[in-house]
Amino acid sequence: MSRTLIEQNPDLRFADIDVRQLAHRAGRTPFFAYDRSAIDARIRKLRAMLPSGMHLHYSIKANPMPAVVHYLATRVDGFDVASAAEMALALNAGTAPTEIGFAGPGKSRDDLRRAVASGINIHAESATQLRLLTALGWELGVQPNVAIRVNPDFHVGHSGMRMGGGAAPFGVDVDQMPALLRELETREIALAGFHVFWGSQCLHAPTVIQAQRQSAELIAQLSDGLRTLPRFVNLGGGFGIPYFPGEAPLDLEAVCEAMHEWLPPLHEKLPGTKAILELGRYLVGEAGIYVCRVIDHKVSAGRTFLITDGGLHHHLAASGNFGQVLRRNFPVVLGNRPDDAPRQRCHVVGCLCTPLDRLADDVELPEAHIGDFVVVSQSGAYGRSASPIHFLSHPEPVEMLV
Structure with a gap:
């Protein structure tokens, strides 16, 4: 693991784990391994710094491995899901339906029917979804729990992916919200809450602070005149982690200090409304x-290539094909010789028949041998589940919670 990242995150323990032991447990390479103690350390830190009135939800799409979801079920206050399968994961982990939120612009009728029947909070993202939920409630003889996802009318910078502001498939535009809320109050639907998601992978604390403050103000305005106040307000998340050289961790202390300032006025405006951080x-x-494991070592036109049994079919994000405009390397080391001094510049590539299958370009590593383990850190989110696993029909990677 990158020493810079170890210094920034002293609670991570993979630097002290013998990768050969992990490989023995996995039975083969490639594999993903997720560290319970690192997850716990992150949650403890958040709990210590967040205001007491802020509830913590886990967004399952980041890593839907069932063991991870079940482990987190006893450590967070709820889940946010983006499919019927993720909803089933959350319910099977023992989470109360009222602590599960279902977002996504393209929910099918079957998805919505299952969600209404389960009693979870459904985040409507259009008038069409709201009307379909009304019909399903009549069909099933229950009152759906509906939150409205709002497409905010403000823009933020410094985020890896903007999820709101301007034209977007996500949520209902602010200027359309009054009419939709009037329509909702004429239907047999319970207004569960509001959901604002402005962006993701943001490392710039002032941006997070501004977006959260503006989201809270927006929800307070939208709640004016409602006959029933929302049960919860999901203020999204957006907190990023450093992947590349030159990136610093998010200043969590500054973000949480600001929460202590803007959260009390929101609670005064909306007493009894629960604030959620997703x-x-x-x-x-x-x-x-x-x-993954080095299976070949070759030189071509003066350049050294380490060819592994892994690749972009397992870890699309590390290959640069999950949103990077300019491809940059995730932190990479030789796991069985992490302390050896770098002695060669090389390219670490996968086993697929495409030049896009790159895990690291022009990196300095110890001189590698066939059988060495290549370890890519920062791989706990959007790894296996966000990758084209079946491309070229290679074996799937193992996943372990350790």
Whole structure:
């Protein structure tokens, strides 16, 4: 693991684990391993710094491995899901339906029917979804719990992916909200809450602070005149983790200090309304590694290539094909010789028949041998589940919670 990242995150223990022992447990390479102690350390730190009135949800899409979800079920206050399968994961982990939120712009009728029947909070993202939920409530003889996802009318910078502001498939535009809320109050639907998600993978504390403050103000305005106040307000997350050289961790202390300022006025405006922080990558991203094995070592036109049994079909994000405009390397080491001094510049590539299958370009590593373990850190989120696992029909990677 990158020493810079170890120094920034002293609670991570993978630097002290013998990768060969992990490989023995996995039975083969490639594999993902997720560290319970690192997840716990991140949650403890958040709990210590967040205001007492802030509830913590885990966004399952970051890492839906069932063992991870079940482990987190006893450590967070609820889950946010983006599919019927994720909803089933959350319910099977023992989470109360009222602590599960279902977001996504393209929910099918079957997805919504199952969600209404389960009693979870459904985040409606259009008038069409609201009307379909009304019909399903009549069909099933229950009153759906509906939150409205709001497409905010403010823009934020410094985020890896903008999820709101301007034209977007996500949520209902602010200027359309009054009409939708009037329509909702004429239907037999319980307004569970509001959901604002402004962006993701943000390392810039002032941006997070501004977005959260503006989200709280927006929800307070939208709640004016409602006959029934929302039960909860999901203020999204957006907290990023450092992946690349030059990136510093998010200043969590500054973000939480600001929460202590803007959260009390929100509670005064909306007494009894629960505030939710929805985090995924920030809880599990730094708690995972991806390990593959060097199966060939070759020189071509003066350049050294380490060819592994892994690749982008397992870890698309590390290859640069999950949103990087300019490809940069995730932290990579030789796991069985992490303390050896770098002696060669090389390219670490996968086993697929495409030049896009790159795990690291032009990196300095110890001189590698066939059989060495290549370890890619920062791999706990958007790894296996966000990758084209079946591309070229190679074996799937193992996953372990250790």
